[in-house]
Amino acid sequence: MTDPEDSSTRAEGVEAGDLDLARLLDRFERTLLGGPRKYARADLGRAVDIDPDEARRMWRALGFATVDDDAVVFTDGDVAALTAAKCLSQNLAIDDELLTAITRMLGHTFSRLAAWQGQLLVELVTSRPELLSSEQAIGQFLEQLLSTIQVIQTYVWRRQLAGYFSRIVSHATGELADAGTSTSVVGFADMSGFTTLTRKASEAALRQVLEAFESTATDIVGAHNGRIVKTIGDEVLFVAEEPADGALIALELQHAAAQDDRLPPLRIGLAAGPIVNRLGDVYGSTVNIASRLTSLCRPGWVLVDRVMAESLREDARFVLRPRRPESVRGYHHLRQWRLRRAEESHPTAHRGGRARRRSG
Known part of the structure; x- marks a missing residue:
């Protein structure tokens, strides 16, 4: 379903010399949104044969701003999307609560994705002056690029979905309907001092830090059979199926x-x-404990809980040193162990001056 911002409202801020750009924006809006804006909310409800209040709930769940009932902002693409949602609800027996949850998850996920891709597209276009001199050239470039991105997105989504079901089947001990609960290693990796860094560094420098952090985390987590659940600013949440894999991810x-x-x-x-x-996120006491341990960590350290410590105790690759239990929110006596590689006879071994400064 489309974003509610009215194209006529946007056009008010376009100067006379920008008319080609205005036409280009209108052209791509029609391509992206499935045609021109021609329906008000009541028209949309009649086209799909759905209650307007239900359509309004879905619209809000997707994260779009509220629009007036008589505002003509909906397209044939909205009709197709709402028809598909109605099919989920009626033909596949998905109840309203789950449908709203699915809708909210899609809205949240694609809002972030669109913001990132939009920024990337602007950078690509503005870095190529030859495109800016021709409406036709920039139009063809963006249409081809967006079509290619859509193919890749669909491919990645299907691959990720196949991987999810593969993990369920390979570790199934009961009915697939119980696959919402599993046993895993949960890890939080947090950049120490990032708040201070945001006050001192330029926007470009911060982007470099975040890109380096995310790319490093993606490579290492994937290399050790893990999966990144989400990135929250300066923190990455990841999961792994085996304790040793989780430990290797953290140390790497x-x-x-x-x-x-x-x-x-x-x-x-x-x-x-x-x-x-x-819906793509993870919850429970295991997640909470991992978060609390992260808050107790010194910069450069890895802390693990009792279950991890017991699982890794006989693994010759790792060394565990018990720490004094701490009282944290929700846990009055949280036991913790510092994890290191076995070859690290000293916390600063083989790390150089920069690492020694960090270890404290």
Whole structure:
């Protein structure tokens, strides 16, 4: 369903010399939104045979701003999307609560994706002066680029979905309907001192730091059979199926950060146990414990919980050192162990001056 911002409202801020750009924006709006804006809310309801209040709930769940009932902002693309949602509800017996949850998740996910892609598209176009001199050239370029991105997005989505079902089947101990609960390692990796960095560094420098952090995390988590659940500013939440994989991810992240001058030191907390998977996110006490351990970490450290410590105790690749239990929110006696590689006879071994400064 389309964004509610009215094209006529946007056009008010376009100067006379920008008319070609205005026509270009209108052209791409029609392409992206499935045609011109020609329906008000009541028209949309009649076209799909759906209650206007239900359409309004879905619109809000997608994260779009509220529009007046008589505003002509909807397109044939909105009709197709609402028809598909109606099919989910009626033909596939998906109840209203789950449908709203699915809609909200899609809105949240694609809002962030569109913001990132929009910024990238602007940078691509403005860096190529030859495109800006021709409405036809920029139009063809963007249409081809967007079509290609759509193909790749669909491919990645299907691949990720196939991987999800593969993990469920390979570890299934009961009915697939219970797949929302599993046993996993949960890890939080947090950039220490990032708040201070945001006050001192330029926007370009911050983008470089975040890009370095996200790309490093993506590579390392994927290399050790893990999965990034989400990135929240200066923090990455990841999961792994085996304790050893989670431990290797954490230690490799610390090593990579110590070697990269763009990155501040990391604080990483790991916990193992049951988690609840819902709509792409993870919940439960295991997630909470990993978060609390991260808050207790010194920069450059990895802390693990009791379950992780017991699982790794006999693994010769790792060394565990118990720490004094701490009282944190929700846990009055949280036990913790510092995790290191076995070859690290000293916390600063093989790390160089920069790493020694971090270890404290």
